[in-house]
Amino acid sequence: MKSIVNLFTSSIGRKFLMALTGLVLVGFVAGHLVGNLQIFSHPDKINGYAHFLQSLGPALWGVRAFLLLCVAVHAWAGLTLLIESRAARGPEKYGVHKWLQAAFASRYMRLTGLVVLAFIVYHILHFTVGVAQPATFKTQLAVNYGEYTMHEGFHLLGFPIVAAGQHVHDVYSMVFLGFMNPWVSAFYIVAVGLLTLHLLHGIDSLFQTLGWRNHRWSCCLQKLVALFCLAYFLGNLAIPGAIVTGLVKPAPGTTAAQICAAAGPGCCPASHARAPSACPAGHTHAPHADPK
Numbered sequence: 001m002k003s004i005v006n007l008f009t010s011s012i013g014r015k016f017l018m019a020l021t022g023l024v025l026v027g028f029v030a031g032h033l034v035g036n037l038q039i040f041s042h043p044d045k046i047n048g049y050a051h052f053l054q055s056l057g058p059a060l061w062g063v064r065a066f067l068l069l070c071v072a073v074h075a076w077a078g079l080t081l082l083i084e085s086r087a088a089r090g091p092e093k094y095g096v097h098k099w100l101q102a103a104f105a106s107r108y109m110r111l112t113g114l115v116v117l118a119f120i121v122y123h124i125l126h127f128t129v130g131v132a133q134p135a136t137f138k139t140q141l142a143v144n145y146g147e148y149t150m151h152e153g154f155h156l157l158g159f160p161i162v163a164a165g166q167h168v169h170d171v172y173s174m175v176f177l178g179f180m181n182p183w184v185s186a187f188y189i190v191a192v193g194l195l196t197l198h199l200l201h202g203i204d205s206l207f208q209t210l211g212w213r214n215h216r217w218s219c220c221l222q223k224l225v226a227l228f229c230l231a232y233f234l235g236n237l238a239i240p241g242a243i244v245t246g247l248v249k250p251a252p253g254t255t256a257a258q259i260c261a262a263a264g265p266g267c268c269p270a271s272h273a274r275a276p277s278a279c280p281a282g283h284t285h286a287p288h289a290d291p292k
Contacts, residue, residue, distance in 0.1 A: 011084060014077040019209035021070040021077075022202050028067055029195070033235050036175075040242075043172040043251045048154020048162040050138075050171035064128075071120060078113060112198040119191035126178060133184070136177040138169040145255045148172070173255035176243055185240035196233040200226065 007013035038046040053060055122132060130137030148170035154162040162168065179185045203225045207213040213221055242248045250256035 011081065014081055015209050017073055018077040018081070019206035021074040022206045023210075024070045025067070025074065026199065026203060026206075029199075030232065033232060036239055037235060039172065039175055039239055040248065042152070043148065043170070043254050044150055044152050044154055044162075046172050046175070047148050047168050047170060048150060049156075051166075051168040052154065052156060052161045054169070071117070075113065075117060112194040115191060115194045116198055119188075119195065122187070122191075126184075127174065133178055133181070136174055138171055138174045141170050141173055141177075141255045145170075145258060148254065151253075170255045172251065173257075173259075175239075176250050176254070176256040177259065179240040179243040182244050185244040188240045189237055192233060192236040196229050199232065200229045203228070 007017055035046070035049055038049060056063075126132040130139065134140055147167040150162055150164050150166045150168060153160060153164040153166075179188070204213075204222060207221060250260055
């Protein structure tokens with residue numbers, strides 16, 4: 001019991017909590033990216049995957065609550081360590097500031113953490129509860145356009161999860177229409193870039209805190225962490241980047257394809273026409289008439 005109390009009352013304990021919760025969150029964001037990259041596959045993949053998660057019911061919300069608790073503990077530990085660090089330095093400011101070989105990512109660790117926290121809140125409001133961009137939220141799309149019909153079904157580790165012909169929410173279209181908005185895509189790209197910087201220093205630090213790093217493979221570990229962070233950023237960049245620039249077209253049979261077809265080339269980015277900032281909300285722009 002005393003050891004558990006020390007985790008929350010001592011500096012070393014809070015550093016350990018930061019590392020442990022950070023490890024959980026790194027595993028989550030990596031798995032989350034793998035799931036999101038299914039947007040480039042047949043819509044059955046991401047729609048079936050999303051339906052499987054929703055079918056977990058209370059268990060899904062239990063996992064979400066645990067992840068949010070990890071975020072809260074991680075942020076709290078970082079904030080208290082910051083307060084302790086400033087208190088130890090005293091009220092007088094240093095005459096000369098030196099970074100002492102600190103990497104760029106470590107210098108702005110707390111700043112990127114605050115932006116990432118804001119990004120998490122917006123991401124939940126956008127794709128989980130539908131407060132942001134409610135017109136393109138999966139439940140509203142189902143009301144306006146009907147649900148998505150699975151073509152081939154969805155299998156997980158070889159086990160059938162969602163049968164062909166089953167009606168599910170069109171998460172594919174929700175994501176596609178959401179990222180058709182250039183401002184939303186830009187925000188996601190910037191936020192993920194800052195999250196990547198946070199991970200770049202954070203993953204290396206958690207290995208140090210947990211005692212998993214030594215002088216023999218420290219250099220190799222840093223390279224592996226940098227490679228992981230680069231792959232993570234590029235993977236997340238690809239999703240909104242490919243959609244907002246029109247490099248990918250909405251798959252036939254999806255709500256996104258219906259909306260783009262009805263709106264014409266003035267809305268859908270796949271036509272390489274003008275920006276579709278208002279189209280997903282239902283205020284579509286028809287192509288300009290030829291003034292003859």
